[in-house]
Structures are given as structure tokens and as C-alpha cells.
Amino acid sequence: MAIVDVVKYNGEPGLLAWKFPEEELGTWTQLIVNESQEAVLFRDGRAMDVFGAGRHTLETQNIPILNKIINLPFGGRSPFAAEVWYVNKLSTLDVKWGTPSPIQMQDSRYRIFVPVRANGMFGIRVEDAMKFLVKLVGTMPAFDRNMLVNHFRGLCVTKVKDALSSYLLKKQISVMEINAYIDELSGYMKERIEPDMAEYGIKLINFYVNEISVPEDDPSVKKLKDALAKKAEMDIIGFDYRQERSFDALEGAATNPGSAGALFMGAGIGTGMGLGMSGAMGSAFGEISREIRTEEPKESPGPDMQMACPGCGRKIPAKGRFCPECGTPLAKKCPKCNAAIDGDPRFCPECGEKLK
Numbered sequence: 001m002a003i004v005d006v007v008k009y010n011g012e013p014g015l016l017a018w019k020f021p022e023e024e025l026g027t028w029t030q031l032i033v034n035e036s037q038e039a040v041l042f043r044d045g046r047a048m049d050v051f052g053a054g055r056h057t058l059e060t061q062n063i064p065i066l067n068k069i070i071n072l073p074f075g076g077r078s079p080f081a082a083e084v085w086y087v088n089k090l091s092t093l094d095v096k097w098g099t100p101s102p103i104q105m106q107d108s109r110y111r112i113f114v115p116v117r118a119n120g121m122f123g124i125r126v127e128d129a130m131k132f133l134v135k136l137v138g139t140m141p142a143f144d145r146n147m148l149v150n151h152f153r154g155l156c157v158t159k160v161k162d163a164l165s166s167y168l169l170k171k172q173i174s175v176m177e178i179n180a181y182i183d184e185l186s187g188y189m190k191e192r193i194e195p196d197m198a199e200y201g202i203k204l205i206n207f208y209v210n211e212i213s214v215p216e217d218d219p220s221v222k223k224l225k226d227a228l229a230k231k232a233e234m235d236i237i238g239f240d241y242r243q244e245r246s247f248d249a250l251e252g253a254a255t256n257p258g259s260a261g262a263l264f265m266g267a268g269i270g271t272g273m274g275l276g277m278s279g280a281m282g283s284a285f286g287e288i289s290r291e292i293r294t295e296e297p298k299e300s301p302g303p304d305m306q307m308a309c310p311g312c313g314r315k316i317p318a319k320g321r322f323c324p325e326c327g328t329p330l331a332k333k334c335p336k337c338n339a340a341i342d343g344d345p346r347f348c349p350e351c352g353e354k355l356k
Contacts, residue, residue: 003079007039008032009086016126017133017143020084027080031056036090038129042083047130085133091205093123095149097156102215105165107224109174114220116175118160120186120209122193124152128201136200148202155196156207163189164212176224178212185209 003026011018032055033039039051102115126132137143167188190207197204306315311328332341336353
């Protein structure tokens with residue numbers, strides 16, 4: 001096999017790591033490395049040296065490490081077996097991530113379990129070519145962008161679950177309010193994920209959370225949203241949950257048959273004592289209930305009730321127009337319209353005729 005004179009990158013544009021197919025190299029071989037690339041020289045499975053952008057001549061004077069690979073005579077051209085890997089260090093900024101299934105999380109404020117979905121994007125770049133090849137690429141002949149994305153997407157999803165749970169618990173933020181903290185949450189997740197990527201020679205350039213959502217048709221989500229809507233309504237009106245329930249009870253009592261005294265008594269006790277509202281309202285209801293309970297009912301004139309005749313002074317039945325003993329009229333009449341007049345008025349209530 002002939003000794004290779006020139007080593008240069010001939011891989012596909014989308015590859016992050018590419019192995020030069022020939023292994024028979026020699027001193028004075030020209031190694032060409034493009035911008036945004038690094039070349040790593042391997043011998044017997046060990047990384048020997050890293051070369052940056054430019055043209056490099058493999059000779060002992062310029063690369064003393066070659067003396068450790070093989071005993072090279074002074075002068076002349078000596079062959080040796082080695083592998084050359086090219087690593088592209090361009091930034092990949094559009095790596096999408098997302099939770100494949102909802103994450104069951106306990107709301108830190110309302111203490112109920114809610115399914116949560118999250119998605120976003122992140123950017124990465126190969127920072128340490130040697131570490132990247134040793135820990136991630138291994139013995140594969142090539143390593144493309146999709147392989148890198150698939151590997152770190154799973155890592156990101158795992159870290160996102162832990163970071164999201166710990167963030168909500170630390171900040172005591174409800175899941176329903178988390179979208180207001182997306183920028184802060186993105187930075188928090190980036191700090192949690194960076195060390196894991198650095199172990200593979202990858203730098204996490206940025207990390208963004210685009211959206212955190214909950215399934216609208218989930219029963220627990222519906223229940224939580226209804227409760228929050230009710231709370232907002234009560235805050236606007238100006239009463240709390242106990243008061244709202246008491247109003248419901250009073251409204252139900254008003255629709256049931258019963259005496260007015262029992263209704264107002266319940267309203268007075270419930271409003272004045274149970275609701276904890278203003279003292280004036282509680283006192284008002286209490287006063288009304290007391291008046292209703294203590295007021296003596298007025299007796300209507302019955303058939304057995306008697307009165308004194310204004311003429312003879314005898315006790316006679318209260319009903320009737322004339323005294324049965326002396327014939328004295330018991331009710332006055334208007335001289336003009338002949339209407340019955342009670343009491344001693346100055347004018348007739350029917351026609352206005354002056355009586356006195």
C-alpha cells in the first residue's frame with residue numbers, strides 16, 4: 001500500500017466527525033485542516049495530537065510527538081500507521097427538543113397532579129475535539145448532526161423533567177403560571193444541562209423553552225381552571241369562599257317554603273356570625289330577626305269580642321252598626337255621601353265633606 005502524501009477532508013458537509021480512509025502515513029505527509037475544523041491523530045486507539053486550521057507537515061522537527069509513535073531515522077521518508085479524524089466545530093443552533101409524553105407533576109401551590117408538556121430549542125458546538133471523539137464517536141466511521149441531536153435530545157428531555165420539577169418547587173409557582181417565567185426557566189435549565197454536555201466535549205451555546213402547556217381535556221386541568229376562574233370571580237366581587245357558599249345556602253333557603261321569621265333568622269345568624277362580614281350588616285339582620293320573633297301578633301276582632309255602647313254604656317258585640325239595647329249608631333256616617341266613618345276625623349275620607 002502506497003504512503004499517502006496528502007491528507008485532507010473529503011467527508012459530507014453535514015458530518016461532525018469523519019475518519020480519513022487511509023492509515024498508511026509517512027513523514028513529510030501534508031495534513032490539511034480547514035477553518036472551523038480540527039484534526040486528531042490516533043495511534044493504536046490513543047489520541048496523539050490535535051491540529052488546528054492550516055497545512056501541517058508530518059515530520060519529527062515540527063511534530064516531536066511522532067517520535068513516540070515510531071522510531072524515525074534522521075532524514076529520509078519513513079512510513080507509519082495512524083488514523084486521522086476530522087472534527088467540524090460549526091455551531092448547530094436549531095436543535096429542537098420536546099417531551100414525547102406529558103410529565104405528571106404536582107402543582108406546588110394547589111397540590112394536585114397535572115400533566116405538563118414542554119418544548120423548545122437549543123444550540124451546541126464541539127468544543128473539545130479529542131474528548132468528543134473518545135467519549136462519543138468511538139469506533140464509528142462517521143458521526144453526523146442527526147446522531148448528535150438524537151443523543152442530546154434524550155439527555156435534554158431527562159434533564160428538563162428534573163429541572164422543571166425542582167424549579168416549580170423552589171419558586172412555589174403554579175403550573176398554570178409557569179409561562180410567565182419562561183426566560184428565567186430557560187437560563188435555569190441551561191445551567192443544569194451544561195455540565196453533562198461538557199463531559200462529551202460539547203458546549204451548550206443556548207437553551208430556550210418555547211412553551212409549557214397542559215392538555216385542555218385532562219380532568220385535573222379542567223378542575224384546576226374552574227377553581228381559578230371561581231377564585232378570580234370572588235376576588236372581583238369582594239368575598240371569599242366561605243361567604244360564597246353561605247350565599248348559596250341562603251339562596252337555597254329562600255326558594256324553600258317556610259316562615260319569613262325563620263328565613264330572616266337564618267340570614268341574620270349566617271350573615272352576622274358565620275360569614276364574618278361587616279358588623280353593621282350582621283347587626284341589621286339580627287335586629288330584623290329579633291323584631292319578627294318578638295313582635296306580638298295583632299288580634300283581629302272576632303265574634304266574641306265586645307265594646308261599650310257610646311249611648312247607654314252597656315257591653316255589646318263589637319260588630320254591628322247600631323246598639324241592640326238603645327239603638328245608638330255605632331258608626332258615624334257622612335251627611336253628604338252616607339259613607340261609614342271610623343274615629344273622629346274632621347273631613348270625610350270619601351268625599352271630603354267637613355264633619356266638624
